[in-house]
Amino acid sequence: LQQRAFEEKIIQIEKGFIDLLENIQGIDTNLVAGEQKSRNQLIQRIKQEYNRKILMGETLAEGMDSPKFSNYENYNGKTTSLDDLQGQYVYIDIWATWCKPCKAEIPFLKKLEEKYLEKKITFVSISVDSGKDHNIWKEMVAEKELPGIQLFADNDWNSEFIKNYLVNSIPRFILIDPGGKIISADAPRPSQGEIITILLNQLEI
Template structure:
C-alpha cells in the first residue's frame, strides 16, 4: 500500500512541476505621468490596438503580435517598441521629458530599454547640425565613432536574444549609412544649391493658360516656386495661404509659380483642380513628374516644397518658408519685394 502511495505522489509531483506553456500574447502595463491622451495606441502601419489610459495615468491590456518593431503613440508623443508574444512589459514615462524618462521593466525590458537609449542617442546625433558642416575626412572619422557608440550600447545591454541582436546590428549600419547619405545631401544643398548660386532651370513646362513657360521667361522678377501635386493633402492645405500672399503681392516684383509633379494620368485632375480652386499665379505641369530634371536637381523628395529665386536666376532659398509661415513675409520684407 505504501508503494502505491509513493508512486502516486511521484506522479503528482511530476505533473505539478510541468512548465507552463509560454503565453501567446503580450501583456502591456504601465504608468504615464502627464498623459497627452486618454488612450495609448499601438501601431505598425495601421492601428493594432487602442489601450485605455485611466485618469491616474495607468493602463493595462494584452495583445497578440507578430514579433517586431511597433510604435506607441500617446497623443503627440511616440516611441518605438519591440514586441514579442510572451513579453510581460511594464512602461513608465513622464511626457514632460518623454524620451529622457521612458523606462521598461519585466520580460522584454532589456530589448526595449536598449531601443529607448538608441532613440535618445539618435536624436542627439541627428540634431547636431555641426556634424553636417564638417569636411569629408572629419565627418568620416566622426561617423565611425558614432557607429561604435551605437554598437557599444548594444553590447552593454547584454541582450540574450541573438536574433534581436543580429537585427539591431544591421539596423545600426543602416542608420549610420542614412546619416552619411544625409551628410552628402546637406552638403549638396549648402554648396550646389547654396544662396547666390545659379538655380537649376525648368524649360517649356506646360502652362495652364496655354503654351509653355521656362524659368528664363521670368527673369527680372523674384520667383517663388511651389512644387505640389493634386493628391498631396499638405500641399492643398497651403493653397488658401498661397492665395492670400499672391493677392498681397500682386503687381510687385515677384512671380508665384506652382509646378505640379502629377503623373500624366492625373493631367486632367490637375486642370480641373486649377480651374475649380481658382488657383492664381503661373500654373505649370512638370515634364516628367518626380523624375523631371528640375525636381531631381533640387533633390526634392517630399512635397510641398517651396523655392525662392532672385531676378537674375540665382537661388535665394532652396527650401523657402511655406505660405502659412510668417517667416515668408519676413523674408520678402528683408528682400524689399
Template sequence: MNTIYSQDYSKYVRIFGKITNPNDEKILIRGGNYKKEIMLNSKGEFSDTLNIKTGYYSFYDFKESTSMYLEPGYNLNITVNTKEFDETIKYSGNGEGPNNFLANYYIFIEQNLIDYSSYQKMSDKEFFEQEKEIFENSISLINRSLIFNKVFLEKQKEIILFDHLRKMINKVGDNYFSVNSNIDIKQYLDKKLEFINFNDSILFESQLSRNFLNSFLSAGLVANNPSCINIYNEVITEKQKKGILRSLKRGISFYNLDHLDDYYSCLIKLIDDEKTLLTIKTKYKRIKSLEKGNISPLFNYADTSGNNISLESFRDKLVYIDVWATWCGPCKEQIPYLKKLEEKYRTKDIVFVSMSIDDPKDAIKWKKMIIDKELKGIQIMADKAWKSSFVLDYVIEGIPRFILIDKNGNIISSNAPRPATFNKGNYLLNEEIQTIFDENL
C-alpha cells in the same frame, strides 16, 4: 476556440475584444516578420490565437496603430473606440499590466512632444534640459507602474533609454563631440553611454538600438572622433556599417546644409566603391551649385492651356516656386497659406509659380484640382514628373519644396521657407518667408 490554443495555453497568445466604430472589417497584428489579419464580426468583435514569440507587436486598424507587448500564455482582452483611439484603448486579463502601461506611456509622450518649429528654435542647452526631464518622467512612470514582469520592465527601460539617447545625439551631437562641448551635456551623456557595450551585437538587434547606434556613430564619424572611428572600423558588424553609411548619405541633403561639407568629407573617407562615390560626389556638387547667389537652373513647362512658361520670362520679378503634386497631403496643407501670401503680395514684383510633378498622364486630375481648389498664381506641370530636368537640377527628393529666385535669375534660397509653419498643433502664416520677400523686393 481555436484548437491549437486548446492544446497548450502556455505556448500561444490569445487576443479577443471589440472595436467600436471600426475603420475596416479586419485588424492586423504585425511585428518583425510576423503578420496576421483578424476579421471582425458584425458587432466589431474579434478573437484569435497567435503562435508568436515574446516581443513588441503593432495592433493596426488600418487607420491608426499602437504598440503591444505580447508573451506566450497571455489571454488579453482589448477594447477601443477608434474615434478616440489612443485615449480609449484598454487591456484586461493576463498581460494587461505591460499593455495598459504602454497605452498611458504613448499618451504621455504625445502630450510632451516637442513640435518641429520649437525644436528648430531651441538651443542645445534648452533641448537638453527639456528632453532630460521627459526621460526622467518616463522612467518615473514605469517605476510607479506596479508591473512585476521583469523581462518587460528591463526591455522597456532599455527602449526608453535608447530613444532618449537617439533624440539627444540628433540634436546636441555636434555639441557633445566638440572640444568646446557644454560641460553639463558632456557629463550627462558620458554617464549614460558608460552602460552601453558596443561589442554586444545582440544588443543592437532592435530597431531602436540600431537607430541610436546610427545617430551616435554618424555624429562621431562626422566629428572625426577617434573612439567612434575605432568602433566603426574594429567593433561593429558589416551589416551595422551599412546602416551607418545609409545615415551618413542622408546628410548629403538640403536639410543639412550647415554640415554638408563635413558629411561629404566623412563619406569619401569611408566609401571604397567607385560607383557609390561617384553618386555621392555628383549629388554634393549639385547641391553646392545651388547656393545663394548662383544662377538658377531653368524651366520651360506647359500651363493648363498648353502654353510654355519659362523662368526667363519673369526677369525683374522675384519668383517663388512651389513644387508639389495632387497626391501630396503636406503639399495641399500649404495651399490656403500660399493663397494668403499671393493675396498679400499681389501688387508687388513677385510671381508665384506652382509646379506640379504629377505624372503627365494625370494632367486632367491636376487641372481639375486647380479648378476645385481655386488655385491662383502660375500653374505649370513638369514634363517628366520626378525625372524632369528642373527636379533633377534642384535635387528634389521630397515635396513640397519651395524655391525663391531673385529678379536677376539668381538663387535666393533653393530650400525656401514654406508659406505655413506648424506650431503647437496649428498652422500659421510663416513670418520668415515674408521677411525674405520684403528684403528682396
C-alpha cells in the same frame, strides 16, 4: 557640422549602439538583427541627407545662376519657361496632388499671394505628378482655385529642373531673383508666416 566632425559623430553613434547591445544579456537575436538593420538604414539616410546639403551648398548657393525649366505645360494648355519670368522675383512651389503636406500649404500660399499681389514677384507652382495623373492635377487646380502660374513638370521627379535642385521631398520652395540668380534653394514655406514675410520684405519687392 564639418565633414570630419560629422563622420566622428556617426562613428560615436554606431559604437554606442554596439556597446548597448553587448551589455544587454539575453536579448532576442532576431530583435538585435532587426534593430541593426533599422540602424544601418537610418545612418545611411542621414549620410545621404548630409551629402545632399553639402552638394546644395556647392551648386545651389545664394547668388548662383538658377537651374532653368523650359516649356512646362501650364494650366491654360500653353507653355511657360523660367526665362519668361525674367525681371520678377519668382517663388516656386514644388508639389503633387497626392502630397498631404503640399496641400496643407495651399491656404497659406493663397494668403501670401494675395499679400504680394501688386508686387514684383510671381508665384509658380510646379506639379511633379506622373503623366497618368495629369487630369487629376487639372481638376485640383480648378477645384481649389489655385492662383499663380500652375505648371506640370515635363518628367515628374525625373525632370531636369527637379533633379538639378536636388529635390528629394516635397513640398519644396525656391526663391529666385529678377536676374535669374538663386536667393534660396530651400526657401521658407508659406505656413512659416513671419519668416517668409520677413525674407520677402528684406528684398524690398
